Amino acid sequence: MLIDTHAHLDMEQFDGDRRETISRALEAGVGEILNVGYDRSTIDSTLRLADEHGSVWAALGIHPHNASDWDEALEEKLKQLLMRRKVLAVGEIGLDYYRDISPREKQREVFRRQIGIALYFGKPIVVHCRDAFDDVIRILHEEGAPEVGGIFHAFSGGEREAEVVLGLGFLIGIGGPLTYKNSKLPEVAIRLPSSSFVLETDSPYLPPEPYRGKRNEPAYVRIVAGKMAELRGVSVEDIERASETNYRRLLHGEEDFPLSIAYGLKRSVYINVTASCTNDCVFCSRLRTDNYLYGYNLSLIIDPTVEEMVAAANEVIADGDYEEIVFCGYGEPTARMKDLAAAARELRSYGLPMRLNTNGQGNMINRRDIVPELAELFERISISLNAPDAGTYVMVCRPDAGEKAFAAVVDFIGRAASSEMECTVSALDYPEVDIEATRELVESIRGARFRTRKYHLVSPAVS
Ligand code: SF4
Known part of the structure; x- marks a missing residue:
């Protein structure tokens, strides 16, 4: 089964055909979608979507862009929602020094706070990191995040960064940019251990080729899987099995995979x-x-x-x-x-x-x-x-x-x-x-x- 480990299907871009989009994903073999809520309102809409659809699960957190909104009431609300059955992870959380929408000091404070919450609830973390790699890694280390692990969503680093992420025990989220001409991601993707990656779309953003410039949707994770298979010289089924297992072990805590002789x-x-x-x-x-x-x-x-x-x-x-x-x-x-x-x-x-x-x-x-x-x-x-x-x-x-x-x-x-x-x-x-x-x-x-x-x-x- 394919899994889209990062989507925002509650966004307005899907208002006209949300149900059909989820059906198309299922028809394409995408059995689960991790929808990600990232601010005061999308943590609610994500959870509603997850409650309505069996194949949709939730990650909830406050994005670094929205760090300035963080207050006691929001923290309390997040903690309440994280107790719900369909919430698998805390995210997307992290640092974004590219757009600097919230002050950096506030971003770091809110990131640390949410790592603490993830540790308290024993949930993995979905990390957003843009132009802030060293600070993100330092904070993850200092706060003890390897204890719960997580996913580096929309990974865009090189081999050095990938090694550091692997050293933390985090998974690497690979999406549409893998298919882009001039992308450096393929060089890293072929060198990842098969136990270290998951696939994602980041819908409605970052569509793979040939849909660049259009709206992305979870069904297109199959295109990412196909590219990954081509690069690594294995079958799409092999990529599907690897990424599903990595996802299940981290997000659903499944560990009873039988030994393969x-x-x-x-x-x-x-x-x-x-x-x-x-x-x-x-x-x-x-x-x-x-x-x-x-x-x-x-x-x-x-x-x-x-x-x-x-x-x-x-x-x-x-x-x-x-x-x-x-x-x-x-x-x-x-x-x-x-x-x-x-x-x-x-x-x-x-x-x-x-x-x-x-x-x-x-x-x-x-x-x-x-x-x-x-x-x-x-x-x-x-x-x-x-x-x-x-x-x-x-x-x-x-x-x-x-x-x-x-x-x-x-x-x-x-x-x-x-x-x-x-x-x-x-x-x-x-x-x-x-x-x-x-x-x-x-x-x-x-x-x-x-x-x-x-x-x-x-x-x-x-x-
Ligand atoms: S199995 Fe032995 S020979 Fe093969 S890569 Fe590992 S250590 Fe080297």
């Missing part, structure tokens, strides 16, 4: 073999976040048995149309060589091409050459190298085995590339890595194909 992404079935790894890559979210990938909960506490892997894969395959089976994990599958081989043998009966994703340390881990065994099980092998030399490898991949790991991986690549398996070696375009030197090294190995992958941002606070 196998899951479908694009046209591949992935099998989550293990959470243990012999590396600790600086860009890996394995030990740093809760390991949701495109809405799938991959937080393995103990490794699945062979039977569990096979049963989970059977279930996924029965439910879709897939082109390959991939053994992977937030860890190194060859550390479970015996179980990996047993599960792969069972799943060969589907006749689908089989691929192994590995960090290439399998021979070192198993203290023997496992490539001939792998070649009997897998048609394809993808090896992540991520560095052109041992020094960079140690710095970026932080292997348990230290410097000698790099030579072992290069040796493994040589053996895999000269086997029957189609061998792809990848590197993330991480800023510290000389991608061209890595490419040269890989292309000097006969039979190895090189592929660059996009790295995803990890909060600097936790990397």
